[in-house]
Amino acid sequence: MEKQEIIISSQHVSKSFGKQLVLNDITLEIFSGEIFGLLGPSGAGKTTLVKQLIGLDLPTGGENYIFQTRMPSLSIVERIGYMAQSDALYEELSAKENLEFFASLYGLTRKQRQNRIREVMEIVELSDHLHKLVSNYSGGMKRRLSLAIALLHEPELLILDEPTVGIDPVLRKSIWESFYELKKKGITIIVTTHVMDEAEKCDRLGMIRDGQLIAVGTPAELKNKTNSSTIEEAFLVYGGAES
Numbered sequence: 001m002e003k004q005e006i007i008i009s010s011q012h013v014s015k016s017f018g019k020q021l022v023l024n025d026i027t028l029e030i031f032s033g034e035i036f037g038l039l040g041p042s043g044a045g046k047t048t049l050v051k052q053l054i055g056l057d058l059p060t061g062g063e064n065y066i067f068q069t070r071m072p073s074l075s076i077v078e079r080i081g082y083m084a085q086s087d088a089l090y091e092e093l094s095a096k097e098n099l100e101f102f103a104s105l106y107g108l109t110r111k112q113r114q115n116r117i118r119e120v121m122e123i124v125e126l127s128d129h130l131h132k133l134v135s136n137y138s139g140g141m142k143r144r145l146s147l148a149i150a151l152l153h154e155p156e157l158l159i160l161d162e163p164t165v166g167i168d169p170v171l172r173k174s175i176w177e178s179f180y181e182l183k184k185k186g187i188t189i190i191v192t193t194h195v196m197d198e199a200e201k202c203d204r205l206g207m208i209r210d211g212q213l214i215a216v217g218t219p220a221e222l223k224n225k226t227n228s229s230t231i232e233e234a235f236l237v238y239g240g241a242e243s
């Protein structure tokens, strides 16, 4: 089998806020075209890790590389699509105006803009709500619009912080189908989650607890190694073995 290209490499990454050690010596590699899930309970350090990975915040120790470039680096920002945990949308503007604003930031031409806005809104199933003010969107619709914005510039790497929070199961399924479609195009996707059934959908998982990466592997590997029938059980075994 062909050796996979390493897209993200974290080397001994640590982060402290004052005296609190929030990330503890994380070493991790993520490969091209995989859907990688960062799984852990609330407060485990998932958002903090993601922010270090993409250079939005600096680690107190260690290094992160994306596309073999040490982070932070402005030169590769355009190759990454990032969806933060809280939506960064202009509520007083329509969805279309939000999309146009972000598209112009990415330097898309008028023609490209029109096409991409149509495409991304189809992916997130919001085409019928293009002209609605964001302030009139539901929570789930805002998450989907944020996802559409992250997809606008056709990034090679998508980093999504809890992308399906507040989204109902039916739509969640369709969003996951769109992740698989993006994966087929060779896009690498990182999602953070604390939802176990979502973790099952990932190619590989990194389990995080108290700032430590306690296990990495495919869902099947993690279950087999711990003799567990569910990811939740496997997580508890790994978590217990660490303490």
Ligand SMILES: Nc1ncnc2c1ncn2[C@@H]1O[C@H](COP(=O)(O)OP(=O)(O)OP(=O)(O)O)[C@@H](O)[C@H]1O
Pocket: 017, 022, 040, 041, 042, 043, 044, 045, 046, 047, 048, 049, 085, 194
């Ligand atoms: N800017 C900050 N200053 C101080 N502490 C912080 C800061 N950002 C995060 N923390 C702390 O770091 C820890 C990890 O937070 P983080 O948001 O990374 O967790 P998480 O796994 O993403 O949780 P959730 O699933 O609830 O989003 C928490 O204890 C949090 O209070």
